[in-house]
Each structure stands twice: as structure tokens, then as C-alpha cells.
Amino acid sequence: MGSYSDCTSDLDEELPVFDFLQPCRHLSQASQTTTQKPDLVNLEDSDAEHAVISSLKKESSDTSPAKGKPTKRMAEEIQASKEEALRRRQARRRQQQDREALRQEQERQKAEKKALAEATKALRPEECIKHMVVSVDPALLQLEGGGTLLASVQALGCSCCIEKQLIPRSVSWIRRAPCAQLHEGECVPEAHIVMQMTEEDFITLIHNYIQQERHGRSDCSPTLRSWVEEQQRRHPSKTLSLAVIELEKYFRLQKLHNQKRFREAVAGADVQGEKARKKRKHGGAEVLPEVSRVEVEEAVVHLQLYTGVSVHFLSTWKEFSDHITMTTKAVAEAPFKQEKEKTGFTFYLESEWAGGQRVDKAGKGLLQVWKRQIQQFNRVSPDMAAAILAAYPSPQLLKKAYSQCRSDGAKVSLLSDLLIRRGEGVTSTTRRVGPEFSKRLHLMMHSCDPELTLDSSL
Structure with missing residues (x-):
């Protein structure tokens, strides 16, 4: 008869050894860690616990020999992925359509601009x-x-x-x-x-x-x-x-x-x-x-x-x-x-009047500006404007002459006797400015009413 130790040695040789205490060891290690670090919150314990459980589920799923149909959760995930792919495909299609519409609109605008330029050129x-x-x-x-x-x-x-x-x-x-x-x-x-x-x-x-x-x-x-x-x-x-x-x-x-x-x-x-x-x-x-x-x-x-x-x-x-x-x-x-001819004005502008009169820094051109201002009156010829310009070359000189008059009647008739010369040589003729235009120019220089019509006030 053999001894007990001999029996155990035989059993150890024949029977495999299963480590049933491995989960417990993990738990014990986690508990030891918890006891060693009491400052951590309980959430870390639950995370460790979930990690252990998930690893056990993974091991059990890997060791399970049955390979059947996918679960309901897996089917829902597949359907969700399909729907997400479809949405992405539709979004890409909409983006392509928007880009194509934008390209067509740009081409249409470009064609319209080109046609407008050609039509404008064809009118020359x-x-x-x-x-x-x-x-x-x-x-x-x-x-x-x-x-x-x-x-x-x-x-x-x-x-x-x-x-x-x-x-x-x-x-x-x-x-x-x-x-x-x-x-x-x-x-x-x-x-x-x-x-x-x-x-x-x-x-x-x-x-x-x-x-x-x-x-x-x-x-x-x-x-x-x-x-x-x-x-x-x-x-x-x-x-x-x-x-x-x-x-x-x-x-x-x-x-x-x-x-x-x-x-x-x-x-x-x-x-x-x-x-x-x-x-x-x-x-x-x-x-x-x-x-x-x-x-x-x-x-x-x-x-x-x-x-x-x-x-x-x-x-x-x-x-x-x-x-x-x-x-x-x-x-x-x-x-x-x-x-x-579409100038935007309701009256006719001659070419020499439309451009205005240029005046340089030295004051050259002011005499022509004053002459044009006089010619803006109705029934004023260039000869009449030249006669007034010869007597009073600037508005300031005319205003000074008005201030030296003793009465309003003298102011109104200041320009009446100015001579207007027409032509040259033996065919030249002369006439006077007259009281009508003298009064109109006096009203223009002294009236404070901007809506005053000069011809109606005569």
C-alpha cells in the first residue's frame, strides 16, 4: 500500500489543474488597490468592475463554439450604418447639383454679358x-x-x-x-x-x-x-x-x-x-x-x-x-x-457749353466764366456780353459800381447806356444794352429770392 503522498502525486499527474480562483484574484487585487488608495472615488471601482465583466463576456464569447445569426442589436447597427451612408450619398448628390446649378448660372451670366457687349459693339x-x-x-x-x-x-x-x-x-x-x-x-x-x-x-x-x-x-x-x-x-x-x-x-x-x-x-x-x-x-x-x-x-x-x-x-x-x-x-x-442723346437733361446743351470752362490756379479762364454767366440770360448775344465784360470784367467790379450809385433807379439803369458794337470797319453798327437787360442783371445780383423769375418781374 502506498502512502497518501504517493496518491496525490499520481492524481496531480493525471488530472489537469483549473485556475478557478482567477476572478477572485482579480477582485482581490482590485480590493487591495482600493485599500491602498483610499483617496480615489468609488467610480473607479465600478469602472474596474465593468472592465472585468466585459473581459469575462469577451472570453466566454470567444470560447463559445456556437456561431449563429446576428443578434437584434447588430441588425440595428447595420441598418443605421446603411441609412447614414444613404444620407451621405444624398448630401453629396445635392452638393453636386448645387455646384452644377451654380456653374450653369455663371455660364448664363457670362453669356449674357458677352451678348450685351456684342450688342453694344454692334451699335457703333x-x-x-x-x-x-x-x-x-x-x-x-x-x-x-x-x-x-x-x-x-x-x-x-x-x-x-x-x-x-x-x-x-x-x-x-x-x-x-x-x-x-x-x-x-x-x-x-x-x-x-x-x-x-x-x-x-x-x-x-x-x-x-x-x-x-x-x-x-x-x-x-x-x-x-x-x-x-x-x-x-x-x-x-x-x-x-x-x-x-x-x-x-x-x-x-x-x-x-x-x-x-x-x-x-x-x-x-x-x-x-x-x-x-x-x-x-x-x-x-x-x-x-x-x-x-x-x-x-x-x-x-x-x-x-x-x-x-x-x-x-x-x-x-x-x-x-x-x-x-x-x-x-x-x-x-x-x-x-x-x-x-440721352443726357438726362430736359434742355439742349451745346458742345462748347456741355464741357464747362476750365480755370487754372492762376485764375486764367475766370473772364470766360463771367461771360458765360451773362450769356445764360434770355436774349443775350455774345456781343452784348462782351460789351458788359469790357466795362466790368468781374462780378466784384460790377457790385462795387452798384454800391457807388446814390439811388435804386441809378442802380437799375447802370448798364442801359453801354454800347454794343457789331462787326468791324465801315459795316459795323452800334446799339445800347437797354433798360430791360440792365434791370434783369441788377435783380440777379441783388435779389434774395431764389425762385424769382427775372423776365416776369419786368
Whole structure:
């Protein structure tokens, strides 16, 4: 029989040793630490305790052989992470959309500025003619001077198109947008229309006007005014002007015909021969009604007063081509001139007055300032201002002269006898300033009322 020690040694060899007291050792160590450091708060004890428990849970989870489905907490964490990723993705998408919208807005503003700069540049006199299109009616090109007209327009530097116009034998204008091709959406038609009226139509319409105005005939024949009013009623947005070519030829032939008739009447020519000669046409003057120059001028003035339409009399087709060229330039430069005239003043400023008068440090220019102040009065010429300047070169000297006068009447009439000289040499004339302007200048120098109207106080 062996001893007890032998049995225990055998058991130690066969059985594994488990350290069941390890948690307790940890607790004992923690308690020892607590006893050694009594100054720490109890929160440190609880943290240590939680750390121990969490380590035990981790060890138990690592040693557990079962690997099943994720717990409910893990599923919630996964869903929350998915939602967070979705929110981040949507935020990035919104940021990209905002950046894209900002980029498009900047490009749009840049394009608008560029278009505005091009439009402003297109209004300049040296550039505007390039954006004009002259529309010519085909009937004009079939006449005698059609080729001259087309050559003049092309030499001007603008575009030209041949198409049927609203009014026969007329020329109209179209303004093309900058950097645009010639198509309907980017072209703006101008209001001006120039019509070439034939000599026969013009004389016939004037003859009908004379018959209606002087002789009281109210037949259905159109007059010059009624025909123009009909065109204005059909095209209310257009500004019409007429051009008549070679009207002087009609007057020359009419004069020759009248002289011939007078000679035949004096010579006692028979009536039958006269009727036979009337049937022959001499340049078309005998088949047209007779209208004098005075009647033509009367009809043209009447037309312009009641309709605002002007008539241009041209001698040759070359003059008609030049007239179309000058009208093209005027129509092209009209917007630029209108913008230039917008000065913000309700009155007209001349170029020499608009810039003012410069005065240097030495006082040079003060004399011209005083002269301009005098010329601001109504009905004051430069000669009158120069006469006052010769007597009183500054406002201070004039005020000193007023102070030396003994009465108010002497002050009012101080400038009345100043002589104003006009011209030089033997053709020069003189006159006096007069009491009217003398009184106005005295009121300007002494009145304390800023709203006083000088002319009404006379």
C-alpha cells in the first residue's frame, strides 16, 4: 500500500489543474488597490468592475463554439450604418447639383454679358452697317437704275436680299442680331420704307388732288394724300417716304409743248392738225395731265402736314442710289445716336457749353466764366456780353459800381447806356444794352429770392 503522498502525486499527474480562483484574484487585487488608495472615488471601482465583466463576456464569447445569426442589436447597427451612408450619398448628390446649378448660372451670366457687349459693339457707327440687311423689291431691279442701286448697296458693306416687299418698288431694312445668321428668329425689321414712285403715278395723283381741292370734284379717283393714308392704314408700323426720279424731265417737256402750242396758235394752225399732233407722244408728256411746279409744291406740303410723309425729288438713278445709301447709314446709326442723346437733361446743351470752362490756379479762364454767366440770360448775344465784360470784367467790379450809385433807379439803369458794337470797319453798327437787360442783371445780383423769375418781374 502506498502512502497518501504517493496518491496525490499520481492524481496531480493525471488530472489537469483549473485556475478557478482567477476572478477572485482579480477582485482581490482590485480590493487591495482600493485599500491602498483610499483617496480615489468609488467610480473607479465600478469602472474596474465593468472592465472585468466585459473581459469575462469577451472570453466566454470567444470560447463559445456556437456561431449563429446576428443578434437584434447588430441588425440595428447595420441598418443605421446603411441609412447614414444613404444620407451621405444624398448630401453629396445635392452638393453636386448645387455646384452644377451654380456653374450653369455663371455660364448664363457670362453669356449674357458677352451678348450685351456684342450688342453694344454692334451699335457703333463703324460696326452697325455690317449688321444691316437691305431688302430690295424685284420690280426695282427691272428698271433702268436697278443695277446701280444693287452695286451701291453692296459697296456699302451691308448685306442685300431681293424679295417681294409690302409696297411695290420699295426698299426696306432689317437689323440682324450680332453673330447671328440671316434667319427669321434673329432679325428685326426696321420701320422705314422708301418707295420709288413713277412720274406718271405721281403726276396723276397730284392732278386728282388739284381737281378735288380747287374744283370741288369728289370722284373716286385717289389723290396723293388718300393714297398715302391707305398705305399707312395697311401698314401702321411702317414709316413711309417717297422718291420721284426725273420729274424735271416732265417740266421741260411740258414747257416745250406749251411753247409749241403758243407758236401754233399764233400762226393760226388748223384744229385737225393739232389733234393729229396730240396723238403722237413726245416722251409721254402729252398723255399726262398738266401740273405746274406750284401745284406740285402745294400738294407735297399738304401731304407732309397731314400724313408726315416726305417726298424726295431726284434727278437721276445715281442720286436715287445715293439716297438709299445715306438712308441705310441713317437707319443703322439711329439706335447709337438715340442712346448718345440721352443726357438726362430736359434742355439742349451745346458742345462748347456741355464741357464747362476750365480755370487754372492762376485764375486764367475766370473772364470766360463771367461771360458765360451773362450769356445764360434770355436774349443775350455774345456781343452784348462782351460789351458788359469790357466795362466790368468781374462780378466784384460790377457790385462795387452798384454800391457807388446814390439811388435804386441809378442802380437799375447802370448798364442801359453801354454800347454794343457789331462787326468791324465801315459795316459795323452800334446799339445800347437797354433798360430791360440792365434791370434783369441788377435783380440777379441783388435779389434774395431764389425762385424769382427775372423776365416776369419786368
